[in-house]
Amino acid sequence: MLMRTDRSVLLLIDLQERLSPAIHEGEQVLDNALWLTRVAQRLAVPVICTEQYPQGLGPTLPALRALLPETAMVEKIHFSAVPEGGIFAAPGGDRAQFVVAGTETHVCVQQTVLDLLDAGRRVFVVGEAVGSRRPADKALALERMRRHGADIVSREMVAFEWLRRAGTDLFRQVSREFIR
Numbered sequence: 001m002l003m004r005t006d007r008s009v010l011l012l013i014d015l016q017e018r019l020s021p022a023i024h025e026g027e028q029v030l031d032n033a034l035w036l037t038r039v040a041q042r043l044a045v046p047v048i049c050t051e052q053y054p055q056g057l058g059p060t061l062p063a064l065r066a067l068l069p070e071t072a073m074v075e076k077i078h079f080s081a082v083p084e085g086g087i088f089a090a091p092g093g094d095r096a097q098f099v100v101a102g103t104e105t106h107v108c109v110q111q112t113v114l115d116l117l118d119a120g121r122r123v124f125v126v127g128e129a130v131g132s133r134r135p136a137d138k139a140l141a142l143e144r145m146r147r148h149g150a151d152i153v154s155r156e157m158v159a160f161e162w163l164r165r166a167g168t169d170l171f172r173q174v175s176r177e178f179i180r
Contacts, residue, residue, distance in 0.1 A: 002161045002164075003097055003099060003124055003153075003157075003158055003161040003162060004097065004161070004162070004164075005043050005044060005045050005162045007095055007096050007097045008040075008045050008095060008097040008098075008099055008162065009045065009046045009047070009048055009092035009093060009095040009097070009098055009099070010036055010037065010040040010045055010046070010047045010048070010099045010101070011047075011048050011049075011050070011081070011087065011098050011099065011100045011101070011102075011112070012033055012036075012037065012047065012048070012049040012050070012064065012101050012102050013050050013052075013081060013100065013101070013102025013103065013108050013109050013112055014050055014051065014052040014057065014102050014103050014104070014108050015029070015030060015033055015049070015060055015061050015064055015101075015102055015103060016051060016052065016054065016057040016058050016059060016060055016061065016103075017057070017058030017059055017060075017061055017062075018056070018057045018058040019052075019057045019058070019103055019104070020061055020103070022133050023103050023104070023131040023132065023133060024131060024132060024133060024134065024135050024138070025131060026103075026131055028128065028131075029101075029102075029103065029128075029129060029130065029131035030061055030063065030064065032101065032126065032128050032129035032155055033064060033101045033102065033129050034063060034064060034067070035129075035155055035178065036099070036101055036126060036129055036155055036158060037064065037067050037068070038067070038177075038178065039155075039158070039159050039162070039174065039178055040099075040162075041067070042170075042173070042174060042177075042178075043162050043163070043170070043174070045092075045099075045162065046072075046090075046091050046092025046093075046095070047067075047068060047072050047092070048072055048074060048087050048090045048091075048092060048093060049064065049065075049068050049072050049073055049074070050073075050074045050075070050076050050081045050086075050087065050102070050108075050112075051073065051074070051075050051076065052076055052077075052079070052108055053076075053077055054075060060073070071090065071091055072090065072091070074086035074087055074090055078111075079107050079108045079111045079112075080108065080111035080112045080114075080115045081108070081112040081115075082112060082115035082116060082119060083115070096121060096122055097121070097122045097123075097124065098116050098121050098122070098123050098124070099124045099126060099153075099158055100112065100113055100116075100123060100124065100125045100126065100130070100150075101125075101126045101129035101130055102129070102130060102131075103130065103131050103132065104131065104132045104133065104137070104138075105130040105131060105132045105137065105138040105141040105142065106132050106137035106138060106140060106141035107132075109125070109130050109141065109145075110141040110144065110145055113125060113145045113148075113150050114145070114148060117148055117149050117150060122151075123145075123149070123150040123151070124150070124151045124152075124153045124158065125142065125145055125150050125151070125152050125153070126153055126154065126155050126158060127142060127152050127153065127154060128154060128155060129155060130142075156179065159174065159178060159179065
């Protein structure tokens with residue numbers, strides 16, 4: 001039930017230039033996704049980032065793209081990131097636990113989460129790191145994903161479960177840099 005660094009992959013869905021300005025509290029969603037990405041990288045958790053039809057929605061937001069290697073990027077045309085198989089082929093895509101952030105909660109995030117659950121993966125949706133244009137759509141999607149077996153978590157829940165224990169140099173570093 002706990003998120004573990006050796007079983008997890010962070011999946012960032014469609015945090016793109018032309019979509020982001022329309023997202024309710026979009027800057028906070030991006031900040032939380034950046035925070036999660038940096039924590040994942042510090043703890044050696046793979047990161048996968050999807051782009052929905054980048055010709056129309058633009059590329060991944062520059063602040064996020066700058067943190068990611070080319071091998072982390074997966075272009076897609078389906079709303080769900082699952083049907084095309086790119087996320088499973090990306091580094092970390094074979095892992096059992098998917099920690100999910102991105103946009104839009106009620107479209108690409110939700111369809112991906114439901115498909116991941118159907119594929120037998122354990123899914124953790126980071127509540128403050130997903131967003132939609134309308135808050136009501138986000139709320140309905142979080143409720144639906146929870147009902148179907150996804151855990152809705154906070155970014156600190158992710159970090160502390162990945163860390164597993166205090167008293168280590170790594171814990172002190174992560175705590176100083178990300179938690180305080």
